[in-house]
Amino acid sequence: MDTSKLKIIIEGKTKIIYENPSDKDTVFMVFKDDITAGDGVKHDTIEGKALVDWQTNRDIFDYLNRCGVRTHYVSSPEEKVSIVKKLERKINLEVVSRRVATGSILKWGTGISEGDLYDPVITQFHYKDDPLHDPMLDESYIEFMICEKNAREYSEARRINAEVFEHLERAFARFGVQLIDMKLEYGIIKDDVYLIDEITGGSFRLWPFKVENPDMKQDNVLSELDPAGRLDKDTYRMGGDLDTVKDKFAAIAAITAKFKNL
Numbered sequence: 001m002d003t004s005k006l007k008i009i010i011e012g013k014t015k016i017i018y019e020n021p022s023d024k025d026t027v028f029m030v031f032k033d034d035i036t037a038g039d040g041v042k043h044d045t046i047e048g049k050a051l052v053d054w055q056t057n058r059d060i061f062d063y064l065n066r067c068g069v070r071t072h073y074v075s076s077p078e079e080k081v082s083i084v085k086k087l088e089r090k091i092n093l094e095v096v097s098r099r100v101a102t103g104s105i106l107k108w109g110t111g112i113s114e115g116d117l118y119d120p121v122i123t124q125f126h127y128k129d130d131p132l133h134d135p136m137l138d139e140s141y142i143e144f145m146i147c148e149k150n151a152r153e154y155s156e157a158r159r160i161n162a163e164v165f166e167h168l169e170r171a172f173a174r175f176g177v178q179l180i181d182m183k184l185e186y187g188i189i190k191d192d193v194y195l196i197d198e199i200t201g202g203s204f205r206l207w208p209f210k211v212e213n214p215d216m217k218q219d220n221v222l223s224e225l226d227p228a229g230r231l232d233k234d235t236y237r238m239g240g241d242l243d244t245v246k247d248k249f250a251a252i253a254a255i256t257a258k259f260k261n262l
């Protein structure tokens, strides 16, 4: 596809969105080789990352669509290009679901250790704003918006996020890896709340099982998992070299390629 003649709607850190001249209801989402962390402060390009992310994203969204999740994803007609339903309005939230405690949640207070299990998963809302570092929203505010204001973006995003988490957790577990936590985005399309954007190695944490059949019913599951073998963007955040980061992302794509058979 020659994108040079297409109108750019928005260019972000990892993707460019182009108008689709033959269909006003969809747009082209084109992946870039860029990788960022720390709200864009750390930034590199990794040749070939766009292709790997495009594959991962395609296989995950195809799987979620087959599971009946309401997503913006339509198809991936050629390498690095996907067709998605055009957003009417972006919801400025990052919606995080967690099964296992790690990362920022460990810094927030007492009584949490790495590996603590959340069952059911917990879901948190962050206001999307890089300069403010995506602050977490107060739970009583969310409840007020849902109960008093009937704000469907919160109730639907929370419901879909937990549903997606469980679908992906089950799928990854088939291949010996645990979905630890996950951050997704939502938007309004034809007056409904849709899962939008991308799901790639930067969207979640994935740790291999340490044992074949981990006991995930304990209060703390760290002994069942292998965080050092992580497959996700933490490798980049922690200063891993770019070839290693690419290998990890390729390993994710190799797993999600097998979602076709689920």
Ligand SMILES: Nc1ncnc2c1ncn2[C@@H]1O[C@H](COP(=O)(O)OP(=O)(O)OP(=O)(O)O)[C@@H](O)[C@H]1O
Residues within 6 Å of the ligand: 010, 011, 012, 013, 014, 015, 016, 017, 027, 072, 084, 085, 086, 087, 090, 128, 196, 197, 198
């Ligand atoms: N279905 C869609 N229709 C139109 N725009 C979309 C759709 N899905 C995602 N986008 C937008 O594509 C843009 C580019 O994505 P990218 O992830 O590269 O941005 P970003 O720089 O990471 O910014 P952000 O912090 O908003 O993710 C984002 O503004 C995102 O909201």
Ligand SMILES: [Mg+2]
Residues within 6 Å of the ligand: 012, 013, 014
């Ligand atoms: Mg983004």
